[in-house]
Amino acid sequence: MAHILVTGALGQIGSELVPALQAQYGRENVVTLDMKSQPAGFAARHEVAKLPAKAVLARVIKKHRIDTVYHLVSLLSATGEKDPSYTWYLNVQSLKDVLDLAVEHKLKIFWPSSIAAFGPTTPHDQTPQHTVLAPTTMYGVTKAAGELLCQYYFLKYGVDVRSVRYPGVISAEALPGGGTTDYAVAIFYEVLKTGQYECYLKPDSMLPMIYMADAMRATIQLMEADPQQLTIRTSYNLAGVSFTPAELVSEIQQHLPLKVSYKSDSRQAIADSWPNSIDDSVARKDWGWRHEYDLPRLTTTMLEKLRVKLGVK
Ligand SMILES: NC(=O)c1ccc[n+]([C@@H]2O[C@H](COP(=O)([O-])OP(=O)(O)OC[C@H]3O[C@@H](n4cnc5c(N)ncnc54)[C@H](O)[C@@H]3O)[C@@H](O)[C@H]2O)c1
Numbered sequence: 457m458a459h460i461l462v463t464g465a466l467g468q469i470g471s472e473l474v475p476a477l478q479a480q481y482g483r484e485n486v487v488t489l490d491m492k493s494q495p496a497g498f499a500a501r502h503e504v505a506k507l508p509a510k511a512v513l514a515r516v517i518k519k520h521r522i523d524t525v526y527h528l529v530s531l532l533s534a535t536g537e538k539d540p541s542y543t544w545y546l547n548v549q550s551l552k553d554v555l556d557l558a559v560e561h562k563l564k565i566f567w568p569s570s571i572a573a574f575g576p577t578t579p580h581d582q583t584p585q586h587t588v589l590a591p592t593t594m595y596g597v598t599k600a601a602g603e604l605l606c607q608y609y610f611l612k613y614g615v616d617v618r619s620v621r622y623p624g625v626i627s628a629e630a631l632p633g634g635g636t637t638d639y640a641v642a643i644f645y646e647v648l649k650t651g652q653y654e655c656y657l658k659p660d661s662m663l664p665m666i667y668m669a670d671a672m673r674a675t676i677q678l679m680e681a682d683p684q685q686l687t688i689r690t691s692y693n694l695a696g697v698s699f700t701p702a703e704l705v706s707e708i709q710q711h712l713p714l715k716v717s718y719k720s721d722s723r724q725a726i727a728d729s730w731p732n733s734i735d736d737s738v739a740r741k742d743w744g745w746r747h748e749y750d751l752p753r754l755t756t757t758m759l760e761k762l763r764v765k766l767g768v769k
Contacts, residue, residue, distance in 0.1 A: 459485055459521050463507065463550075464528035465499065466490040469568070469622075469671070471630035473526060474499060476672045487520045489513075490529075508546065510553040517561055524679070526566045527554045533572050534723055535634030536595035547598035548605070555609040555617065565617040566679055569603050569691035571664055572596035572636075573621060576729040583731040585693045585738040592729050603690040610689040618678050619691035623698075623734065626754060627668035628761035636726045637663055640704060644758045647714045648768045656721045659702035662732040666696030667749035667757065674745055681743035688738060695734040696747045697754065707755045 458481045465474050465488035477486045478499075488499040491506045501520065505512045507529050516522070529550050536543035551567060558565050574583060575590040589600040599621075609615040624637025632638040639655050640663075646653040657663075666674075674694055699707075705716050739745040749757070763769070 458524050459487070460524045460526065461487045461489060461516065461520065461522040462526045462528060463489045463554075464530065465502075466492050466494065466630070467528060468627060468630045468632045469625060469668075470528050472627060472668050472672055473528070473675060476676060477526070480676060487516070487522065489516060508549040508553055510557070513553055514557055514560075517557055517563070522561070522563065524564045524566075525554055525558070526675075527551060528568065530598070531595065532633050532635040533570075533593050533595040533726055534636055534638075536598075537593060537722070537726075540594035543594045544598055547595070548601055551602050551605060555605060555615060558609065558615045558617065559613045563615075564679070565606075565615060566675060567602065567606060567617060567619050568675075569599045569619050569621045570596070571621055571623050571730050571734065572726075573599040573603060573691070574729075574731050578731060580732045582733050582735040583693065584735050585688065593726055606691070607689045616683060617689065618681075618686065620674055620678060620694040620739070621691045621734075622671060622694060623664035623666045623696055625668055625671050626665055626758065628758055628765060629668070636723045636730070637665060639701065640665055643701075643704065643708065643714075643716075644762050645766070647708055647712050648759070648762055648766055651713055652715045654717050654719055655701045656719065656723050657701050657727050658720055658724060659705075659718055660700050661724070661727045662698055662700045663727055664695055664698045664731060664734045665754075666694065666747065667754045670696050670747045670749050673748075674739075677745065678739075678743055685742050687742055692739040692742070692745075693734050693736045694739055694745065695736040696749060697751050698733040699751050703751065704755070707751050708759075711755070711759055
């Protein structure tokens with residue numbers, strides 16, 4: 457039976473990955489770690505620690521007899537630009553600590569990369585699996601470096617490390633933590649609360665996105681896959697659905713009235729450097745990945761969930 461540790465467990469992804477792992481492997485077998493205290497009843501066992509802190513991680517791994525780590529701690533794209541040095545330190549050092557401990561304790565690792573690992577010189581349409589990784593944000597630099605570090609530890613030490621390049625993740629539980637695709641979550645809250653939204657990206661800025669349920673299915677499916685089938689140890693391209701702010705607005709307007717204005721900020725340049733769409737055929741071939749949520753289904757589901765959460769009729 458897996459003994460799992462999830463770091464950064466209280467963020468947008470951890471908030472839904474932890475319940476998914478608990479359902480799959482048993483509540484007692486999922487330990488969470490974050491620099492914040494857990495909300496009541498979230499996890500059976502929670503550790504409060506600020507990474508990087510290799511000695512603390514080592515103690516937690518021994519204490520709970522951990523064999524698998526989902527390492528989610530990271531600063532994201534927009535927040536990362538406010539303190540690039542700390543972003544490098546946190547994102548890369550904490551990953552290296554996890555990989556070193558994986559060698560020592562024979563751990564299996566999941567670590568998410570991002571479409572931010574790509575850059576302005578990467579082909580933007582149907583971005584291939586093997587392509588230019590020349591990101592222009594510090595967050596992207598840490599993802600490109602992290603991918604190479606993962607592959608290095610696999611080749612040199614045989615660490616079973618697995619990764620996907622998440623697109624922008626859309627979800628109704630925790631709010632996103634300072635990324636460039638956050639508008640595609642915020643707009644759902646605003647349509648229900650005020651019927652208005654000011655978008656920080658241009659109406660035609662197409663970006664790859666994925667609904668949380670698909671992202672969680674992909675994560676667990678990759679971790680369950682036969683290692684012999686895996687041909688990528690940097691990070692797998694993963695696609696859900698690509699859309700522009702204008703397309704999302706028009707889909708939401710099928711359900712509710714919404715007034716949107718557009719005023720680009722610094723996140724526009726980041727969005728412009730990222731792909732429009734992703735070719736994830738290698739993930740489909742190697743471990744059978746298939747997305748289930750298209751734009752209409754994602755929109756209906758977000759509105760249903762947020763109506764309940766916000767108490768809106
Ligand atoms: N959310 C997305 O759209 C998206 C897209 C691509 C990749 N990813 C990747 O997925 C992972 C999780 O992202 P997320 O969106 O859940 O992030 P988030 O910002 O929502 O959550 C990060 C969590 O880590 C915790 N944390 C931050 N610094 C810490 C530190 N020094 N020590 C301990 N805990 C710390 C925070 O308290 C928070 O709970 C990251 O690696 C991110 O790069 C996310």
